[in-house]
Amino acid sequence: MQQHRAIKARFPDAILLFRVGDFYETFGEDAIVASKVLGITLTKRNNGAAASAELAGFPHHALDTYLHKLVKAGHRVAVCDQLEDPKTVKGIVKRGVTEMVTPGVATNDKLLEGGSNNFLAGFHADGGRVGLAFLDISTGEFFVTEGDADYADRLLQSLRPAEVVFRKDLQRSFKETFGDRFYTYPLDAWIFEEQYARESLARHFETRGLKGFGIDDMPLAIISAGAVLHYLRETEHPHLGHLVSIQRIAPDGHLWMDKFTIRNLELLGSNVEGGHHLLATLNNTVSPMGARLLRRWTVMPLKDKASIDRRLDLVEYLVRDTDVRKTFREAIASCGDIERLVSKLPARKINPREVLQLCAGLGAVGRVREAKLGAGGDPYLAELCAGLDPSPALRDRITRALVDHPSVQLGKGPVIREGVDAALDDLRGIAGAGKEYLLRLQQQESEATGISSLKVSFNNVFGYYLEVTNAHKGKVPPTWIRKQTLTGAERYITPELKEYEEKIMGAEEKILALETRLYDELLEHLQGFIAPLQRNGHLLAILDVLAGFAENALRYHYKKPEVHEGTELDIREGRHPVMERHLPPGESYIANDLLLDPTTQQVIILTGPNMSGKSALLRQTALITLMAHLGSFVPATAARVPLTDKIFTRVGASDNLSGGESTFMVEMNETASILNNLTARSLVLLDEIGRGTATYDGISIAWSIVEYLQRHPGRPKTFFATHYHELNELEERLEGVRNFHITHKEVGQKVIFLRKLAPGGSTHSFGIHVAKMAGMPPSLLERAEELLAEMEGKHLGTPVDMPGRKNGTPQLQLSIFDAHSETFAEIRRVLNAVDINNLTPVEALLKLSEIKNLLK
Numbered sequence: 001m002q003q004h005r006a007i008k009a010r011f012p013d014a015i016l017l018f019r020v021g022d023f024y025e026t027f028g029e030d031a032i033v034a035s036k037v038l039g040i041t042l043t044k045r046n047n048g049a050a051a052s053a054e055l056a057g058f059p060h061h062a063l064d065t066y067l068h069k070l071v072k073a074g075h076r077v078a079v080c081d082q083l084e085d086p087k088t089v090k091g092i093v094k095r096g097v098t099e100m101v102t103p104g105v106a107t108n109d110k111l112l113e114g115g116s117n118n119f120l121a122g123f124h125a126d127g128g129r130v131g132l133a134f135l136d137i138s139t140g141e142f143f144v145t146e147g148d149a150d151y152a153d154r155l156l157q158s159l160r161p162a163e164v165v166f167r168k169d170l171q172r173s174f175k176e177t178f179g180d181r182f183y184t185y186p187l188d189a190w191i192f193e194e195q196y197a198r199e200s201l202a203r204h205f206e207t208r209g210l211k212g213f214g215i216d217d218m219p220l221a222i223i224s225a226g227a228v229l230h231y232l233r234e235t236e237h238p239h240l241g242h243l244v245s246i247q248r249i250a251p252d253g254h255l256w257m258d259k260f261t262i263r264n265l266e267l268l269g270s271n272v273e274g275g276h277h278l279l280a281t282l283n284n285t286v287s288p289m290g291a292r293l294l295r296r297w298t299v300m301p302l303k304d305k306a307s308i309d310r311r312l313d314l315v316e317y318l319v320r321d322t323d324v325r326k327t328f329r330e331a332i333a334s335c336g337d338i339e340r341l342v343s344k345l346p347a348r349k350i351n352p353r354e355v356l357q358l359c360a361g362l363g364a365v366g367r368v369r370e371a372k373l374g375a376g377g378d379p380y381l382a383e384l385c386a387g388l389d390p391s392p393a394l395r396d397r398i399t400r401a402l403v404d405h406p407s408v409q410l411g412k413g414p415v416i417r418e419g420v421d422a423a424l425d426d427l428r429g430i431a432g433a434g435k436e437y438l439l440r441l442q443q444q445e446s447e448a449t450g451i452s453s454l455k456v457s458f459n460n461v462f463g464y465y466l467e468v469t470n471a472h473k474g475k476v477p478p479t480w481i482r483k484q485t486l487t488g489a490e491r492y493i494t495p496e497l498k499e500y501e502e503k504i505m506g507a508e509e510k511i512l513a514l515e516t517r518l519y520d521e522l523l524e525h526l527q528g529f530i531a532p533l534q535r536n537g538h539l540l541a542i543l544d545v546l547a548g549f550a551e552n553a554l555r556y557h558y559k560k561p562e563v564h565e566g567t568e569l570d571i572r573e574g575r576h577p578v579m580e581r582h583l584p585p586g587e588s589y590i591a592n593d594l595l596l597d598p599t600t601q602q603v604i605i606l607t608g609p610n611m612s613g614k615s616a617l618l619r620q621t622a623l624i625t626l627m628a629h630l631g632s633f634v635p636a637t638a639a640r641v642p643l644t645d646k647i648f649t650r651v652g653a654s655d656n657l658s659g660g661e662s663t664f665m666v667e668m669n670e671t672a673s674i675l676n677n678l679t680a681r682s683l684v685l686l687d688e689i690g691r692g693t694a695t696y697d698g699i700s701i702a703w704s705i706v707e708y709l710q711r712h713p714g715r716p717k718t719f720f721a722t723h724y725h726e727l728n729e730l731e732e733r734l735e736g737v738r739n740f741h742i743t744h745k746e747v748g749q750k751v752i753f754l755r756k757l758a759p760g761g762s763t764h765s766f767g768i769h770v771a772k773m774a775g776m777p778p779s780l781l782e783r784a785e786e787l788l789a790e791m792e793g794k795h796l797g798t799p800v801d802m803p804g805r806k807n808g809t810p811q812l813q814l815s816i817f818d819a820h821s822e823t824f825a826e827i828r829r830v831l832n833a834v835d836i837n838n839l840t841p842v843e844a845l846l847k848l849s850e851i852k853n854l855l856k
């Protein structure tokens with residue numbers, strides 16, 4: 001208990017799993033938590049004079065399962081092992097923490113998801129700038145970047161680190177800026193010294209400085225990366241040979257989407273629901289490496305034409321060349337998770353079967369590299385294939401060393417192949433012969449004594465023994481020594497049996513020692529191949545994603561988009577990639593053409609009944625643009641997509657927003673961030689902005705937003721879906737603003753959605769119709785119809801007094817500006833009649849009083 005106390009004192013905020021013999025035990029507070037989380041029994045232990053302590057434990061072989069549960073439940077866990085062999089030590093064995101497991105530094109397969117990275121993030125902020133580092137210890141990927149808080153927020157939201165570490169005093173501001181959905185751990189201030197970070201990174205990568213990684217000018221990113229490395233050491237992760245490089249994420253290197261857009265477009269889905277989202281729709285990868293890469297690509301689309309075209313051309317090639325595509329997919333599927341397997345090498349936590357899996361991976365790499373490319377080939381594909389390294393020598397070394405089907409654990413079956421080591425083969429001969437001898441001995445003794453049921457067996461207490469059932473007890477010769485009495489049988493040993501036992505056991509012990517040594521040598525040899533193996537994994541991941549894109553293109557009739565340097569977005573027969581796959585049976589998705597360009601059609605005002613498909617059309621426009629920037633074909637018959645630097649979407653008054661602000665405030669904040677960040681290459685999608693407040697307010701805001709966008713020097717392409725038909729007025733007033741609506745047909749009382757986009761605005765909303773579909777009480781619906789008719793009647797033909805309106809055309813809809821129109825008309829009449837040049841101050845006061853009276 002003293003030893004436990006001393007170790008626990010070093011890891012006060014972790015649950016300490018304390019190895020005692022075959023068990024991991026927890027004591028005191030830890031035991032209370034562990035028993036709750038793990039559902040194991042809580043007992044009390046009274047060690048003589050020592051005070052009683054709570055105790056809960058589980059067998060050591062169940063560590064993986066229980067560790068997983070504790071970490072998933074949000075606990076930090078310190079695994080404390082016996083560092084000496086209890087057999088060779090007198091007194092208390094030395095113990096120490098061999099691994100600290102937290103959500104961000106998990107390496108255990110049970111804690112990881114194949115399809116997503118498990119990032120540990122380092123965060124640092126100074127003077128309005130923020131540095132971030134993302135490290136996945138289970139794959140060896142290490143990224144750093146620097147930017148402002150908005151940028152950091154977006155990255156945190158899209159890469160979703162499992163844990164974030166930062167300087168203690170930044171805890172509050174981190175929570176305030178980024179919310180409290182992250183698992184965080186504060187560290188001491190001294191760890192965030194730039195010099196310390198530079199030194200520890202340079203020492204780790206064995207370089208003189210950080211220039212080679214292109215991150216030398218990013219002090220905050222360096223500090224964050226240094227903190228991440230420090231945290232790994234602090235949590236007992238000394239084996240980091242697989243972190244061979246650090247990559248810079250260029251802040252302006254990707255198509256920018258704010259976090260609202262990532263959420264609104266349902267790119268990744270939420271962790272909880274799963275559900276339908278773009279990533280799931282695009283993911284046709286056959287390996288976890290590919291799935292992880294696609295996830296990163298999805299939140300970081302390219303914005304440089306050459307790189308996009310490279311991917312698109314390769315996808316096109318793979319669409320054409322079915323043989324190569326099939327070969328790739330089969331080979332990559334057989335690889336397993338190369339990146340995660342390689343990451344187990346430095347700590348030598350890789351088991352013999354996994355080493356064979358790596359070897360099979362090399363075979364697959366060879367098949368991909370050797371695939372016969374069709375006519376013309378593809379330059380990018382040739383480049384990727386040239387980078388693959390099938391390392392035939394390494395493959396050969398592994399196949400020569402390991403048996404075809406090794407056991408997972410050494411000592412539980414053969415691992416090293418026959419012929420590798422003569423001494424090992426001899427020992428196996430002895431052990432094998434010994435076992436055969438025992439069988440013969442059983443037969444001989446059985447014949448000599450006439451005990452037909454005689455059996456030679458083994459247990460851990462007294463080794464090999466002869467077992468005789470009670471019926472034959474009398475026939476046992478006096479030379480046999482009785483060792484144990486059971487209810488139905490007796491167990492004996494003989495000198496001869498013990499002699500052979502020694503030979504067998506001795507041989508088996510030596511076999512284990514030899515196999516362990518040979519296996520270690522193999523692992524040592526493998527350490528030299530970490531970088532090329534990782535590179536293979538990464539290149540196969542790229543091919544996996546692109547071959548998946550090609551497969552999607554064929555299966556779902558996607559077409560190659562033309563990504564161009566101009567500004568015109570022209571989509572022919574576009575579809576919503578996610579929705580079209582989840583329609584009710586019998587329904588098919590209605591495709592639509594769409595054109596946006598800065599001169600003739602910069603802003604589209606889209607109206608249409610509820611449920612007609614406005615949001616779907618808006619989102620599909622964004623998704624098609626985004627997919628093109630990923631290098632994927634798109635759900636359309638043709639698409640000319642301009643290089644886009646930012647996609648903004650904002651959905652009015654959406655729910656599930658938290659943070660204490662009113663939803664309208666959130667909506668306005670988000671819209672403001674859009675309006676302040678626009679360029680000529682931005683695509684703006686606004687869905688019912690302004691609906692979160694009183695109608696007049698809402699329309700006024702929506703109206704002025706459109707004006708602002710139209711006057712913006714960049715003339716950003718904008719698609720604005722709204723129920724405010726008043727906005728249709730803008731078409732007449734502002735150049736480049738066009739009205740469209742989504743068509744429907746009324747048949748009797750019913751509305752049939754045709755879902756085709758057509759020029760011109762629409763006049764009413766069908767809200768009541770939707771309410772009816774939703775099952776509102778009939779009396780309520782009747783009353784709503786009545787009110788609607790009344791209101792429409794009242795305003796029918798009322799001239800609308802819009803600012804700057806050219807003529808007072810009659811308007812069918814209730815308008816904001818006509819509320820007090822009669823009074824205002826009168827006031828205007830009075831004012832127009834005044835001749836200011838000939839007005840005395842007293843007359844002016846009287847006029848003012850007259851006007852005031854009009855308002856009463």
Ligand SMILES: Nc1ncnc2c1ncn2[C@@H]1O[C@H](COP(=O)(O)OP(=O)(O)OP(=O)(O)O)[C@@H](O)[C@H]1O
Nearest residue numbers: 588589590591609610611612613614615616617755
């Ligand atoms: N082009 C289409 N083809 C087939 N079904 C469609 C299409 N567009 C939309 N839908 C279906 O109609 C439903 C409603 O679409 P959407 O949410 O886009 O309507 P909306 O006009 O934005 O409605 P509201 O104004 O009430 O928000 C979708 O969930 C989808 O099932």
